[in-house]
Amino acid sequence: MLSTLPDTSTTTADDRPVSAAEVHKLDTTEVLLTDWQHIGPDHFGISARWPARHRFYAEAAHDRRDALMLVECVRQSIPMLCHSAYATPFGFRQAWEDLHFAVEPSVLGRTGTDLDIRLDVRCSDVIRRGTRVGGMTMDVRASWDGLPVATVRTRFNNQSPAVHQRLRGAKSDMAAAHAAALPPGRPVSPELVGRSRAADVVLAPAPEQPPYTWFLRNDLDHPILFDHPVDHSPGMLLLEAARQAALARCPQTATVVGMTTRFIRYAEFDVPCLVSTAQLPAPDGRDGAQTVRVALSQSDQVVFTADVTTARV
Numbered sequence: 001m002l003s004t005l006p007d008t009s010t011t012t013a014d015d016r017p018v019s020a021a022e023v024h025k026l027d028t029t030e031v032l033l034t035d036w037q038h039i040g041p042d043h044f045g046i047s048a049r050w051p052a053r054h055r056f057y058a059e060a061a062h063d064r065r066d067a068l069m070l071v072e073c074v075r076q077s078i079p080m081l082c083h084s085a086y087a088t089p090f091g092f093r094q095a096w097e098d099l100h101f102a103v104e105p106s107v108l109g110r111t112g113t114d115l116d117i118r119l120d121v122r123c124s125d126v127i128r129r130g131t132r133v134g135g136m137t138m139d140v141r142a143s144w145d146g147l148p149v150a151t152v153r154t155r156f157n158n159q160s161p162a163v164h165q166r167l168r169g170a171k172s173d174m175a176a177a178h179a180a181a182l183p184p185g186r187p188v189s190p191e192l193v194g195r196s197r198a199a200d201v202v203l204a205p206a207p208e209q210p211p212y213t214w215f216l217r218n219d220l221d222h223p224i225l226f227d228h229p230v231d232h233s234p235g236m237l238l239l240e241a242a243r244q245a246a247l248a249r250c251p252q253t254a255t256v257v258g259m260t261t262r263f264i265r266y267a268e269f270d271v272p273c274l275v276s277t278a279q280l281p282a283p284d285g286r287d288g289a290q291t292v293r294v295a296l297s298q299s300d301q302v303v304f305t306a307d308v309t310t311a312r313v
Contacts (some may be wrong), residue, residue, distance in 0.1 A: 012178070015047075021090065022083050023076035026228045032073045033080060036269055042080060042123040048073040050115040050144075056200055056224040063111055064313055067103040067150075068239055068254050074101075074140050075236060077121060079103045082158055086133045093159045096235045097135075100130045102258040103150040108313045118143045125155070131166070133158050168231060171268065177231040181269035184217035193244035202241045203248070203275060212249050216241050216273035216296060233267035238296060238304045241275050246292040246308035249277045255312075258309040265303040271296050280307065 015035040020028045036046045050069060057069035082088035107115075120141045127134040135157035142149040165172050185204030195201050199222070205212035218233055220226050225237045243256045267273055273296055280291040289311040296304040 001210050012060055016084065018076075018080055018084075022080040024079045024228065025076070027223070029075070029228060030224065032069070033076050036080065036084070037122075037175075037309070038085065039135045042126065044085060044121045044123075046073075046080075046119040046121060048076075048117045048119060050117050052114050064255055065111060067101070067108060067258075068236070068243060070103060070142060070150050071099070071101055071152070071239060072137070072236060073117065073119065073142075073155040074154065077119060077140070078138065078154075078156055081121065081123070081138075082133065088133060088158060089184055092132075093164050094156050095159060096204075096261075097155045097157060098260075098262050099152070099154040099239075100258075100260045101150060101152040102309075104148060105257050105311050105313045107144065107149050107279060108255055108257070115144050117149060119121060127157075132160065134144055168266070172227050173181060174231050175270055176237070178220060178229070181218055182272065184219045185215050187217060188214065188248070192248050192251075194247040195244070201244065203244050206274065208275065210276070212245070212277045214245065214275045216267070216275055218269050218273075220269075232269065233273070235263060238263070239306070241296065242294040242304075242306035242308050245275050245277050245294045246290075246306075246310055249279065249292045250290040250310050252288075252290075255311060255313040256308055257311045257313075259306050261304065261306040263304055265298075265301060267296060267303045268298060273303070283309055 015037055017035050018031060018033040019033050022034060023031055025031055032048050034047045034049060036044055038044050054069060057066040057072060077095045108234050122139045123136045126136040137155045140152040171177060187201035188199045188203050188205055190196055190198050190201055193201055193203060202217045204217050206213050208213050225234060246256060247254055268287055278293045280293050283289050283291055289309055292308045294306045294308055295302050
């Protein structure tokens with residue numbers, strides 16, 4: 001049931017550090033959040049670092065910041081607040097339902113120095129199942145030195161191990177899922193998708209499909225996208241696929257500044273996943289901006305959609 005709840009988060013008078021376990025990362029160097037505070041009812045402040053350079057979240061070929069690194073900060077905030085503020089046990093999984101973000105384009109051009117980002121997070125529409133949080137909506141306003149950087153709105157559900165097992169069935173067997181995974185196909189040219197390394201390309205050619213269509217590459221050895229074992233294609237991989245597909249479709253506006261996405265079904269390792277695109281009308285009020293609709297599908301069923309906005313920076 002959906003209800004408006006009293007504040008159930010843990011009150012903290014001082015800053016609390018963030019651990020790798022709280023953000024579901026094995027590599028401690030990939031923890032972008034530094035500390036967090038409880039501000040008020042279901043209201044939190046989180047400090048994060050936006051490195052000037054990163055081995056994956058960087059449009060190195062264009063010397064710009066990568067908007068998806070800010071999204072990764074928000075993604076890390078989801079399990080961190082679930083565990084630390086809402087007493088969710090470790091072993092629970094958080095699954096995205098939808099995500100919308102819009103980044104101030106001028107910030108993406110600020111390179112050469114790390115940015116200390118402040119996330120103002122408000123949680124709402126909290127679902128409670130027994131004593132546990134079953135899902136919620138998060139509204140995030142990101143700022144740097146008091147200046148607005150981005151807005152993010154996302155909804156996710158919070159799955160106990162038993163719920164995840166029931167939803168996934170045999171697919172929840174991690175070893176079996178990895179053993180059955182299709183090998184990643186040959187990557188497209190990195191320059192086509194705004195990348196400098198072939199290892200970071202997540203699209204493979206689909207020559208028998210319509211133009212601007214590719215196959216998703218699940219490289220289970222990728223150190224960032226597959227930092228820890230999972231039984232399906234992770235959400236950040238799907239977002240990266242949407243970004244790369246949009247850049248391939250609109251190379252003249254080579255920076256992603258926003259997305260509106262829906263996570264509909266799990267994307268599986270053992271079934272080919274098509275990444276298709278369609279040009280949408282240009283958004284109003286932004287010179288040179290383009291919007292591309294990206295859809296990922298398996299066995300003729302859509303698993304993920306994203307309306308991706310690109311702009312000149």
